[in-house]
Amino acid sequence: MDESDRSPTRAQLLDAWLDDLQVLVGRLEQDGLPDGFPFDYSPESLSALERFVLDEGADPWFRRAATGYAGEILMDVCGGRWDVDPDSGEPVVRPDPALALEPLHVGVLIDVALAEQSGEVFAREREALADAVAALRRTDPEYRPVKERSPLDPIGPQPEDPWLTRWLDDRQSAFPAWAAETGAPGGAGAWDFGPGSLDLLDRVLRARYPTEAAFDADPDAPFRAGAVWYLGEVVRRHRDSVWLYWAVEPGAPRGSHHHPDNPWSGIPFTHQPHKRRARAVDPADVLRNALHFGPGYPLRRALDGFH
The missing domain is CATH 1.20.120 (Four Helix Bundle (Hemerythrin (Met), subunit A))
Known part of the structure; x- marks a missing residue:
């Protein structure tokens, strides 16, 4: 057969x-x-x-x-x-x-x-x-029904990742210099991590990178790393989220967090692991999309779609 x-x-x-x-x-x-x-x-x-x-x-x-x-x-x-x-x-x-x-x-x-x-x-x-x-x-007064996890359940608390811990510490330490380097009106005080400050990030981003290609050609630049962190921090602080990082593991089972084909592996991103209707945000992808789609795609969109 x-x-x-x-x-x-x-x-x-x-x-x-x-x-x-x-x-x-x-x-x-x-x-x-x-x-x-x-x-x-x-x-x-x-x-x-x-x-x-x-x-x-x-x-x-x-x-x-x-x-x-x-x-x-x-x-x-x-x-x-x-x-x-x-x-x-x-x-x-x-x-x-x-x-x-x-x-x-x-x-x-x-x-x-x-x-x-x-x-x-x-x-x-x-x-x-x-x-x-x-x-x-x-x-049996102690009995509680046991449910096996399904794809619709919250992913639950995730283990701390050493790479993410270092990356977040580095970004926090570099933030004052990053804020000064942007030359934003109002200086470092303008970067208050409020939702409104995403409009400022939007302007600075577009001035720095005229095209999506220019953004992609600058993967290791301190400015880009700082912009990714800042956007993610605004999401984290205002949308009940946490930072996550799933290291790529070539031998990980297909469908697992660490599998190379998982688009969320190998990048820092924000998530709501305690929620069933969670929303994950890849800050780098939001920045890229803002450049790809132009001014009609403001960075404030990163705060949309949460429950």
Whole structure:
């Protein structure tokens, strides 16, 4: 049999689902739901999702994306992990084994909601899971459902990196000279790390680098390193973020933070590792884009898109 004729294995289907999950749910938030939708993984948003499904229906793409979002909310109650049904190939939630519950077919739950038209199917399922957890805790008060990490969970605290520590110390030490070298009106006091100071950085950046190519041709310049650090510091201070650095490791598993193909490896960037709806910012890329797109792409955009 030709290799291309083989059906994907259950493990391959699960890997594909987990690989797609962030993109699916991200697109659901951006394009699939109306403005003002409470996209916060709360029980209220689960009910709102069902109301939207009843109003608008669920085509195959939406059904799959909504499966991801609703499944994550339900696992906040029952723990567990994602799996794939061996017969249908559809993603399912397997609650924490301690609960001894059957796999939850979230896509089928959407079908039931459409058939029933009560607007209560999702909430009812969540309540049933909560009841199962409460029943187990009556015999084991210390019990808490355990959820395996999914691509939609916060990445959590990251280990300190020696390279990043040195880089941040160097940038902090070099900042007074960097600020003076920019020749900005108001001197060093103009660089107060406030959001408004990004307009000043914007002007200084464009005066220094007339084109994106000029910026890319100057990778090791002290001015560029200082601009990257300053922009990242404004984001860190005003958008509940931290600096991260994932060193490139040639032997790291594909999909890991340190794999060479990960665009976030090998660069200093800001992140919100404690948030599910985190936003990461590559300050160097923001500076590059400002030059690429011109004055219509102000550096203040780096502060947009946070939740």
